[in-house]
Amino acid sequence: MKAVANMNADQTEFAARVGWRLLIGAGLGRRAGWRGLLCAILAGAAILRPRPACSATPEFRVANFEADITIPIGHACMGGGIADAKQILDPLFAKGFVLLGAGEPIVVVAPDWCQCNNDSYDRWRVGLASAAGTSPERVMLATVHQHDAPICDLTAQSLLDQQGLKGWNCDPVFHEQAVQRVATVLARALKSTRRVTHFGTGQGRVAQLASNRRVVRPDGKITWERGSASGDVFGAPEGEVDPWVKTLSFWDGKQPVLAWSCYAIHPMSHYGKGEVSADFPGLARARRQQDDPTVFQVYFTGCGGDTTAGKYNTGAVTNRVVLADRLYQGMVAAWKNTKRQPLRRIDYRVAKLSLPARDTGDFTLTAMRTTLANTNAPRWKRICAALGLSWRQRVEAGRPIEVPCLDLNTGAADFAILPAESFVGYQLAAQRLQPRSFVMVAGFGDGAPGYIPTDQCWRDGYADDYCWVQPMTESPILKALAEALGRSGIGR
Ligand SMILES: [Zn+2]
Structure with a gap:
């Protein structure tokens, strides 16, 4: 098993809100230098764009x-x-x-x-x-x-x-x-x-x-x-x-x-x-x-x-x-x-789920191969033998x-x-x-x-x-x- 992807909307919303606070704090409080102000503007601006490229607002x-x-x-x-x-x-x-x-x-x-x-x-x-x-x-x-x-x-x-x-x-x-x-x-x-x-x-x-x-x-x-x-x-x-x-x-x-x-x-x-x-x-x-x-x-x-x-x-x-x-x-x-x-x-x-193949009676490899090749066997039996052999190949692979x-x-x-x-x-x-x-x-x-x-x-x-x-x-x-x-x- 593996976790393939996570996307936490709350986290990205939070980041956007922090951007606003930095912007407001920098702009109004004048405590940040120009670098800080620029970063804050960039971060805050992310939520002003309708569809940000970096997906600051999850959508x-x-x-x-x-x-x-x-x-x-x-x-x-x-x-x-x-x-x-x-x-x-x-x-x-x-x-x-x-x-x-x-x-x-x-x-x-x-x-x-x-x-x-x-x-x-x-x-x-x-x-x-x-x-x-x-x-x-x-x-x-x-x-x-x-x-x-x-x-x-x-x-x-x-x-x-x-x-x-x-x-x-x-x-x-x-x-x-x-x-x-x-x-x-x-x-x-x-x-x-x-x-x-x-x-x-x-x-x-x-x-x-x-x-x-x-x-x-x-x-x-x-x-x-x-x-x-x-x-x-x-x-x-x-x-x-x-x-x-x-x-x-x-x-x-x-x-x-x-x-x-x-x-x-x-x-x-x-x-x-x-x-x-x-x-x-x-x-x-x-x-x-x-x-x-x-x-x-x-x-x-x-x-x-x-x-x-x-x-x-x-x-x-x-x-x-x-x-x-x-x-x-x-x-x-x-x-x-x-x-x-x-x-x-x-x-x-x-x-991932590994299920074992059935392997007794009519489900042995020999039995399924024999049925598949048997021209006297009913159509459905021969098809089922082919389906069984296909599954067997997949399990063995x-x-x-x-x-x-x-x-x-x-x-x-x-x-x-x-x-x-x-x-x-x-x-x-x-x-x-x-x-x-x-x-x-x-x-x-x-x-x-x-x-x-x-x-x-x-x-x-x-x-x-x-x-x-x-x-x-x-x-x-x-x-x-x-x-x-x-x-x-x-x-x-
Ligand atoms: Zn059914």
Whole structure:
């Protein structure tokens, strides 16, 4: 973990005020010599300039951007695990902003893609960092995780290419076009930034939307069979969810500039038939955007690896707008509950997280290589083998996952990103780590690990092949989370 940049507005304001006092003292008291007077004038003059070059008056600014990153017809959806794109119901966007004034720029972005894994994740961060004039570790990227959208893993696709399976996982040419498209609008947005003097925090309870995959059957057996559209399985309760949609916002005085919200749920009402869509979060986001076009809206999915709309959704096409409305109502409540405070300080931290690769049964190198080369194996199995091999290469190369955190006013509000399909227990744990802070955690950073269950889920018998990290890795994850939140040494 390392602290990347600190910017203390109070300190610089104080310096400017001292400059005034020196100027007044020198000018009126005539106690200083001409050198002292000149220094005092220079120091005091710093606050007279509207935008001082040396930033004596701290000023935070934002530039928001969005670009269409809809996949072309025929592109793989969900990494090739479901039907390829047949029609575009509504476009996929990357929406985000660049935050200026806290050292090197910080980029925050949420693409409407399912996942960016390994070198895809790196490529996005490098491409956007270059456009923003910052370093890749200062790009906070998390996908919204709609399933009728791509999972991109460039190494996995090159392994598939070697088997003659072009485009099974993703189209690297389109991938690069998408990165460039977003980088271009980001660079253009930097020409029209808006001042930020305050930030806001608010949360709203979402009713009848999220439920946990984990259900206890009438015979007492624990399963994770509740999917996005499975309906009210056994009448089981919602289980572990975070019922709050949280919204952070930036303001110029009393004028809201942008808002980014986060809610822990798999963002699908129905999927799998090649109908590309940003699904119900896309609808809720667009409706909030229409409410006030001057406030730019960004939406992240929280740690929703194990939470879905399943209890309230059977996949009926008409239910998409119903689910969208429930999320929308929560977002409206979060906005109404928003409290604003002056933005004085921004810290940015990145914790390094090394997760070990799964290495038993179907996850040994030999097994994955065999499956990848097996022309009789189902398409999804071969793709998963390529995804597993890509993750394995990355682990063996010693490239950790990064867990970034944007910290406003020293723990007043934190926005962190955890990797992949982290379970909601991690989001709740993050809130417990910083009980006095407004802690908002997105999941679906680097998507490479797949599902990341809590240790309790493993103990309860969790089993799924879409998971490339070893079981029982809660301890290093909580340690990284604590470091990112500025609470080093407080993991459990
Ligand atoms: Zn998922």
